[in-house]
Structures are given as structure tokens and as C-alpha cells.
Amino acid sequence: MSASSRTTPTMMIVSLEAAQAAGAALIVSGDRHLLSRGRWGEVAILRPAVFLADFGLE
DSSP states (O other), X not given: OOGGGSOOHHHXXXXXXXXXXXXXXXXXXXXHHHHHHXXXXXXEEEOHXXXXXXXXXX
């Protein structure tokens, strides 16, 4: 993994705060750091496969 593809704590918090400020209902991500949180306030954090299954898009 290259240094540019690593999630830093600052990047993660900025992304979560941006999603929350935008009124997002969910974030779809494969990032293990984001997924480990499960939620950020009212914003759900889902794996792509879970998102697809939950919304019948498989």
C-alpha cells in the first residue's frame, strides 16, 4: 500500500464531518478504519456489498 492510499485519522475525521455536514444518510466504503466505526452520528458506514444487498441492487 502506498503512503498516499493510507487513511490518516485526520482524513477520516474530515471525511466523516463532511458527510455529516452535507446531511448524508450513509457512507459506502471498503476502508477498514471507517467501517470499524459503524456510524458517525446519524451517518451509517456500510461495506459496498451490504449497501447493495440492503437496497436490492445485487
